[in-house]
Amino acid sequence: MEYLIRFSQSHETFRLPEIQALAIIEGIDLKVISYSLESPFCIVNLPSEDAAKRLIQRSILVQTIHELWGAGLTLDDVHAAVRSKTAHLWPQYASCSFKFSFDSYQSSRSGADKVRIINSFAYLGFAGPIKMSKPDQEFILFEDWILDSTPLGIPDPKAYFFGRYFATGARDLPKKLDLKKRRYISTTSMDAELALITANIALAAPGKLMYDPFVGTGSFPIACAQFGALAFGSDIDGRSIRGEGKKTLKGNFEQYGLVGNLGSVFTADLTNSPIRKMALGEGGEDGARGRVFDGILCDPPYGVREGLRVLGVRDPEKSPWIIPKGIEMYKQSDFVPPKKPYSFLAMLDDILQFSAQTLVDNGRLSFWMPTANDEEQEIPVPTHPYLEIVAVCTQVFSKWSRRLITYRRLPNAQVDPEAMKARDETRELLGKTVDELNPFRRAYFSKFETPMTPAN
Amino acid sequence: MKVLTLNFLTCAVKDCKSSNNSFPLHPKDAELVYDDLEINPQLLVNVLPRVDWVALRTTSTELGFPELPEQPPTVEELESDEKMLQDLHKLLMETQIMEGKLVCGNCGHEYAIREGIANFLLPSHLV
Ligand SMILES: C[S@@+](CC[C@H](N)C(=O)[O-])C[C@H]1O[C@@H](n2cnc3c(N)ncnc32)[C@H](O)[C@@H]1O
Ligand SMILES: [Zn+2]
Numbered sequence: 001m002e003y004l005i006r007f008s009q010s011h012e013t014f015r016l017p018e019i020q021a022l023a024i025i026e027g028i029d030l031k032v033i034s035y036s037l038e039s040p041f042c043i044v045n046l047p048s049e050d051a052a053k054r055l056i057q058r059s060i061l062v063q064t065i066h067e068l069w070g071a072g073l074t075l076d077d078v079h080a081a082v083r084s085k086t087a088h089l090w091p092q093y094a095s096c097s098f099k100f101s102f103d104s105y106q107s108s109r110s111g112a113d114k115v116r117i118i119n120s121f122a123y124l125g126f127a128g129p130i131k132m133s134k135p136d137q138e139f140i141l142f143e144d145w146i147l148d149s150t151p152l153g154i155p156d157p158k159a160y161f162f163g164r165y166f167a168t169g170a171r172d173l174p175k176k177l178d179l180k181k182r183r184y185i186s187t188t189s190m191d192a193e194l195a196l197i198t199a200n201i202a203l204a205a206p207g208k209l210m211y212d213p214f215v216g217t218g219s220f221p222i223a224c225a226q227f228g229a230l231a232f233g234s235d236i237d238g239r240s241i242r243g244e245g246k247k248t249l250k251g252n253f254e255q256y257g258l259v260g261n262l263g264s265v266f267t268a269d270l271t272n273s274p275i276r277k278m279a280l281g282e283g284g285e286d287g288a289r290g291r292v293f294d295g296i297l298c299d300p301p302y303g304v305r306e307g308l309r310v311l312g313v314r315d316p317e318k319s320p321w322i323i324p325k326g327i328e329m330y331k332q333s334d335f336v337p338p339k340k341p342y343s344f345l346a347m348l349d350d351i352l353q354f355s356a357q358t359l360v361d362n363g364r365l366s367f368w369m370p371t372a373n374d375e376e377q378e379i380p381v382p383t384h385p386y387l388e389i390v391a392v393c394t395q396v397f398s399k400w401s402r403r404l405i406t407y408r409r410l411p412n413a414q415v416d417p418e419a420m421k422a423r424d425e426t427r428e429l430l431g432k433t434v435d436e437l438n439p440f441r442r443a444y445f446s447k448f449e450t451p452m453t454p455a456n
Numbered sequence: 457m458k459v460l461t462l463n464f465l466t467c468a469v470k471d472c473k474s475s476n477n478s479f480p481l482h483p484k485d486a487e488l489v490y491d492d493l494e495i496n497p498q499l500l501v502n503v504l505p506r507v508d509w510v511a512l513r514t515t516s517t518e519l520g521f522p523e524l525p526e527q528p529p530t531v532e533e534l535e536s537d538e539k540m541l542q543d544l545h546k547l548l549m550e551t552q553i554m555e556g557k558l559v560c561g562n563c564g565h566e567y568a569i570r571e572g573i574a575n576f577l578l579p580s581h582l583v
Contacts, residue, residue: 207498209506230499232461234576241573250572260493264461268576272583274468274567276479276508292464292506311583323580330579333568337577360506 002033003052004068004142004163005042006103007061008171012037014197015061017391017406019044021201026054039144040105041161043068049166058227059169060196066140066163075120078141078160083123093164095128096136107145107157117141121162138165170196176256177222183255184247186240190219190299190368194395194404198297199223201391201406202366204231208294209263213270213354216240218249220297225253225261229294236309236339238267270300271310271342271350277357280386280420281412291363291409296355299368302344309339310347348382349427352407356386359409364390366406385419386410457574460548462515463507467560468567468576470583477561480511483518484566486556495545501531503548512547521547 007015016035023030031045040063046052049067056062069089070081100118102109109117121139128136143157177192179185190198198220204210206228212220215233217240224231233249235241241249253262268274278290301308313322322338329335348369355365365387371378371394381392387407394403465481472478509528516524529540558567558574565582568575 207496207502209503236577238573238575238577242571259491260496264458264572264574266457266461266574266576268468269578272468272470272576272578274465274576276464276466277473290506294502311578311580313580316580326579327581330581331566335579338580 001046001048002068003044003046004066004071004161005044005056005062006064006066006142007040007042008063009040009105011061011194011197011393011395014201014393014395014404015042017393018059018061018197018200019055020391021203022055022059025200025203025205026051028055030055039159041142041144041159043071043161053167056167056169058173058200060171060174060193060200062169063171064165064169065167066161066165068161068163069139071159071161073159074156075117075160078162079120079123082121082162090124090126093124093126093128093137097129097131098126098137098139099130099132099135101138101140102143103140104143104157105145106147107143107149109143139163140165173226177226179219183251184217184243184249186217188299189217192219192223195219195223196226198366198368198404199227199229201393201404202295202297202364204229204295204297209292210295210297211275211293211358212298213268213273213296213351214298214300215249215265216299217243218252218265220299221249221262221265222252222256222258224295224297225258226256228261230261230263232263232293233265234268234270234273235265236267236269236311241265241267269311270347270354273354275354275358277354280356281415281417291358291360293358294360294363295366296351296359296364297366298351300347300351302370308342308344308347310342311337312340313338314340345379345382349384352382352384352387355407356384356409361409361411363409364406365409366404368402368404370400370402381405385415385423386412457553457569457572458549459512459515459519459551459553460503460507462553462558463512463548465558465574465576467562467565468578469560469563469565472560472562472565475562478563480508480515481558481560481567483515483553484557484559486519486553486569488519489552489554490546491550491552493545493550495541496549497535497541500541500544500548501534504528504531504534504544507548516547519551 028051029047033043033045035042052065056065069086070078072078072081102114140163142161144159145157146154173196174193179189179192204224204227208229210224210229210231212233215221215235218233221231221233243249249265253259316323351367359365381389386409388410390406390408392403392405394401462480467478513524529537534540552572553569554572556569
């Protein structure tokens with residue numbers, strides 16, 4: 001059966017990856033029949049109405065889903081389709097209360113137009129009472145208009161869809177987790193809507209273990225917990241986890257009634273992680289033993305606001321006293337271990353390697369990564385022989401954009417050992433200095449800061 | 457720090473990764489609290505194959521829990537064994553180490569746990 005998905009016309013490149021992920025979580029056979037980034041209307045094939053409800057119940061980007069009765073380039077096409085395909089359905093709705101509505105994307109209809117068009121559907125023979133609020137059934141004519149049709153004098157939309165409404169996505173969740181009302185946030189907390197979308201794409205679900213190695217104030221674990229997963233996190237900055245007083249990461253879980261879904265949070269540097277790992281290629285028999293997580297999702301530091309840091313001493317020769325001082329002091333409870341700058345590309349590679357070692361088969365890694373708008377400055381999507389790229393979604397801002405990149409952990413048997421050897425060699429080439437290998441930081445400062453200084 | 461998490465953690469020192477003695481880390485002066493959480497059998501069944509049972513037996517004994525059976529239950533056994541589900545739920549999910557230390561059996565390094573948050577940051581001579 002065909003269904004019409006009414007997407008929100010925002011975060012367009014995230015929409016298909018989100019419903020495709022939800023189809024995997026729910027075990028539903030989803031076929032996309034027609035879809036375009038420019039339109040909020042998408043036709044899909046699904047096994048049943050029940051499957052369609054399950055598919056979208058936790059979708060952030062699906063507004064509603066409808067039984068598709070007809071689609072076409074003209075209203076006549078729609079009528080022809082409705083007459084030929086749905087006549088057997090009409091009697092079911094002959095006496096229930098109902099309403100007819102319009103969803104005119106990028107335009108609107110006058111009252112007179114609406115009446116004329118509604119009357120053209122009279123052959124459906126619906127004789128029940130018309131109820132504007134809470135009708136038993138709602139039938140909607142969707143119209144896909146070109147932007148500025150009225151000033152351009154375009155009289156008709158470029159496409160029509162007619163369908164029966166039956167379910168709504170999870171549009172209340174971003175409101176529930178809204179940062180403005182969250183007890184504890186920081187300047188880098190991830191927006192609730194995007195954190196939820198990320199959790200969907202990373203396949204967070206009841207019974208699963210999800211992990212954010214750059215947890216900050218916990219936005220991703222909160223989203224995962226909201227979807228029923230057990231969420232873990234760590235951060236090199238213990239203060240970000242502890243917060244202050246009642247404003248803590250755990251306090252956020254308490255605020256939302258999700259404490260039962262909080263695994264553990266701890267202080268750790270991803271490049272010196274205490275998570276137990278298995279040598280790549282080993283332990284594949286049941287696809288899981290030795291590997292812990294179903295999903296890893298994060299927004300790694302990219303060194304714009306503060307330089308990216310890992311444990312270690314920047315230049316042990318220039319400051320030879322640091323290590324002996326550490327040996328003397330490290331057992332004291334207030335000891336702060338020294339950190340050194342690190343390359344963004346090396347960190348990305350570390351995240352991929354870590355994920356390959358700790359994700360179960362088909363587990364997903366989803367992480368955010370900035371990329372300058374300018375072609376020249378673009379950072380390529382990092383690759384790893386054990387990780388297959390599933391989706392690359394882009395969020396565009398006025399001066400830059402960032403991507404959410406998602407991978408699937410391949411079962412060992414599907415990985416080419418030669419590719420792994422080649423990767424290890426490339427890894428050696430990733431340098432150690434900050435600017436040399438942090439193209440985003442370099443681009444950010446040269447592009448956005450120079451224009452601020454008035455040119456004389 | 458949940459006992460489940462302890463089963464996923466080893467010493468952060470790179471030289472210790474290859475040693476069998478660095479896992480599991482050993483709780484020292486551990487102050488435990490018990491959260492009252494709803495049992496989630498689906499989660500326990502999913503987690504079981506990822507748990508290193510030998511390490512879990514060690515941890516469980518070190519924390520003063522009754523000894524776990526020598527062999528882990530199979531997924532099917534666990535699904536139908538209400539008592540085992542309850543016991544594992546209590547041990548893995550409800551028990552938290554709030555204060556204390558985790559000690560590496562190889563290098564002896566001690567990781568502090570405060571307010572339930574363990575600190576795995578290393579001084580420079582260990583990275
Ligand atoms: C962009 S923020 C993530 C914010 C988080 N998503 C939130 O919602 O609050 C990046 C985080 O990475 C942490 N970080 C930086 N370097 C790290 C490292 N080497 N290992 C682990 N965490 C690190 C920072 O302390 C910061 O909290
Ligand atoms: Zn050690």
